[in-house]
Amino acid sequence: MTTLLRPALYALLLAAAAAHAGSVQMLVTAADGSPVADAVVVVLPQGPAPATAPPLPPVAVIGQKNIRFEPLLTVVPVGASVRFVNQDRFDHHVRSMPGGPLGSVAPVTEFEYRLGPQRRGTHTSPDLLLDKPGAIVVGCHLHGSMRAHLYVSPTPHFAVTDANGRAQIQGVPEGPAQIRVWHPDQLVDAPAISAQVTGALAASTRLPFTPRRRAPPPPPANVHGDYPTQ
Ligand SMILES: [Cu+2]
Structure with missing residues (x-):
């Protein structure tokens, strides 16, 4: 009897949990109407926080390769950690920098590391805890x-918008929420959007600027022991 009841009860509990979770699909466009990729869409439920927080993701790794950071944009939840790894055959450095208009906004977490050439033992930073929400250049x-x-x-x-400007966020608690959109090219924060999450919510927003186009990654550099400085 018990073995029969347990799966049924579990299915019931899952259904109950699903009934209280919605999803948000956001379309982000630029001032010129084109879709915006690499915009971060964050939903902030206004109800009480769940008793148990979801598990943190594994440490995010940001590489340095061919004198570029890879990837250009990394998004993590507060409490997660990040690690920098030099994959070039020469020294790099990594530091937090101010952002915003004329570099007037301090990074939410400050750090600075010198990283040696790849596979020398000094090419990896310590894991950096990101315990304050916000942006860091x-x-x-x-x-x-x-x-x-x-x-x-x-x-x-x-979630981060794709090339079509769309971001999909699943498992959002139903109820009142605020939605924030952030883009690396913005100078000031856009006002939060108030929303009511029920079922599948579709929303859209237009940024007051048009992000600059990013150059495709250059072909791998042909480095033979020289040390480029720019
Ligand atoms: Cu460098």
Whole structure:
């Protein structure tokens, strides 16, 4: 009897949980109407926080390869960690930099590491705990053109828009919520959007600017022991 009851009860509990979880699909467009990729969409439920927080993702790894950061954008929930790994055959550096208009906004977490050439034992940073939500511009003191963006989401309910400007976030608690959209090219925060999450919510927003186009990754550099500085 018990063995028969347990799976049935489990299915019931799952159904009950699903009844209280919705989804948010967000379309992000630019000032010129084109879809915006690489926009971070964050849902902040306004109800009480769940008793148990979802598990944190594994440490995010940001590489340095051919004098570029890979990937250019990394998004993690608050409480997660990140690690920097130099995959080039020469030294890099990695540091948090101010963002916003004229570099007036301090990074939410400050750090600075010198990373040696690949596989020398000094090419990996310690794991860096990101315990404050917000944005961090990442640069390299040795190569001024190197830039990456880290966004620490205040909630686990986030996604990044694809090439069609769409982001899909599943498992959002139903009820009132605020939706925030952040893009690496923005200078000031856009106002939050108030929403009521029930079932599958579809929403859209237009940014007050048009992000600049990013150059495709260059072909791998042909480095023979020289040490590029730019
Ligand atoms: Cu560098």
